[in-house]
Ligand SMILES: [Fe+2]
């Protein structure tokens with residue numbers, strides 16, 4: 001696979017407190033990725049590229065929201081270690097997806113130019129809809145971390161979708177990101193509950209934010225998808241749209257199948273690890289040659 005991999009954290013001395021998961025430095029080379037790297041199909045490829053353009057600024061928003069409140073946690077050294085590793089992993093995801101988004105310019109699609117819309121969407125929505133408080137920013141992060149963790153688990157389960165990725169670099173990028181999203185999926189949530197509890201007020205806050213955040217993200221994702229199809233001159237390629245829509249929202253669609261797990265977030269006693277993905281993590285860490 002076309003990536004260097006180096007573990008840069010979680011290698012402290014025996015018995016020293018360690019994060020529950022490591023930070024891995026990645027350096028993918030995207031220059032040989034074909035234009036249509038998923039199913040040799042425009043709409044299927046642009047469906048996932050539209051997700052990729054959300055990651056660089058989305059991940060930085062997650063990092064900033066957790067970093068803004070971490071000093072309030074003074075009695076949980078393990079959580080502090082996990083926050084540091086969470087920040088390291090998300091920073092690496094932002095870097096690598098930005099590198100892919102930039103590399104795709106050679107095909108004239110300019111996905112990197114859409115990253116700014118994600119930044120504006122998150123920051124304008126936070127300011128005017130979510131009243132711009134650290135608590136609300138963290139609730140947005142919890143909601144979107146659940147969404148990305150659920151998507152990631154789905155991608156690890158769906159070998160049929162992995163098989164559509166003819167390009168090994170892209171397959172490695174998505175599976176590496178999927179593993180790490182599941183490794184750190186509870187960090188923001190644990191910080192939220194540590195600081196704001198799990199009572200009625202904290203629950204209603206995170207549930208309402210989830211409804212709004214998902215609405216914004218799904219709308220933006222469709223907008224990015226359509227923009228990439230337009231830039232590619234494929235806007236009226238109905239055959240490709242049918243393939244892409246079926247892949248996303250068909251009976252066994254990528255997004256259709258995550259609805260139940262996404263919905264679980266609305267249970268008052270929800271915690272991300274109620275979705276047990278340890279076996280999936282073990283499987284893909286082995287396949288990708290990662291250390292735990
Ligand atoms: Fe990430």
Ligand SMILES: [Fe+2]
Pocket residue numbers: 062090145148181184
């Ligand atoms: Fe994440």
